[in-house]
Amino acid sequence: MKLENYEVHLPNYSIGNTIYDKIGPVCESYGKKVLVIGGEKALAAAYDKIASYVEKTNLEIIGKELFGKDCTYATVEKLRALPVYQEADMVFGVGGGKALDTVKCLCITDDKPVFAFPTIASNCSACTSVSIMYNDDGTFLKPHFFVRPVMHAFIDTEIIAKAPCQYMWAGIGDTYAKYYEATISSRDERLEHFTALGVAVSRMCRDPLMDYGPTAFADHKKGLCTYDVEQVILAIVVTTGIASIFLTKDFTPDYNSGLAHAIFYAMTSYPVIEERHLHGEVVGFGVLLALLADGQYDEFEKVYELNRAVGLPVSLEEIEITEEQWEECMNRIPDMSDVAHYPYKVTVEMLRDAMARLKERAMK
């Protein structure tokens, strides 16, 4: 085996309902002038709380900007051209995946200190070293990888608990997928330290959701910030971020995806998926088929029950995909890049059999 040389930067984070207390101790060593950039709803939900905590520090907020609409290179350039950005010592990114991905692409590239203030728990952008870039027409462009994540993520569970609950709902599906896809796509391989850590960590993308998912979702629907809600936020935002850093080596996401994501991407050809459904919602449905195709029937049963308990889809009807469309998907899925690195060739027969078993389960 050849010796490897690589550097790893893991996410730093704090979590809790009064965690903005840490803004001073964590950020003051990076300078004084802060520019806050975020989404409209995110700033409405979090700006006042952030500002009230900043007042107790030596920091000074010199501006508050909306990030834009999508995470595109054009959006990044527009922000980069702002005089207030040039003047700022650091940036606070506030929002969901797109706002945080935008400030990461802006600041990490410029080596300007950047901090994340996630306001929803739908994804792990606050803790990963990648931004998902879009084209100007809103379609997916590519992942843009960085050497490190943000300097620190301030995960305020009170703000997240009060956000609309469909984000955490979808986040649950995308998070447990990480465990199943990492373990299946790395099966029977002799993994080096880096990837092996990622696979080991991915276990924590599943277990807390099984234990706390249904109660956390019920609490979140009432806007309550409870221990169970916190455990699920940790799984979605932190664990998934750490796992995905370790599962992406040399910019190849071989272990970071799998059949559930292939099913999702095959279905994005139908506008109803982008228009009326969320990424993690459809991926969570795809996991059911991936487990059946893999012969993990006991595990399938557990995820099926979890999906039923929180209302994630268990049938094609729930994601508004017709039998004809599924027939087309089955032909596309075996050739998708998400299953290029898989322990066996995914076939149309395998998918057909998995769907038949899923329908059989629904009759019970």
Ligand SMILES: [Zn+2]
């Ligand atoms: Zn995903």
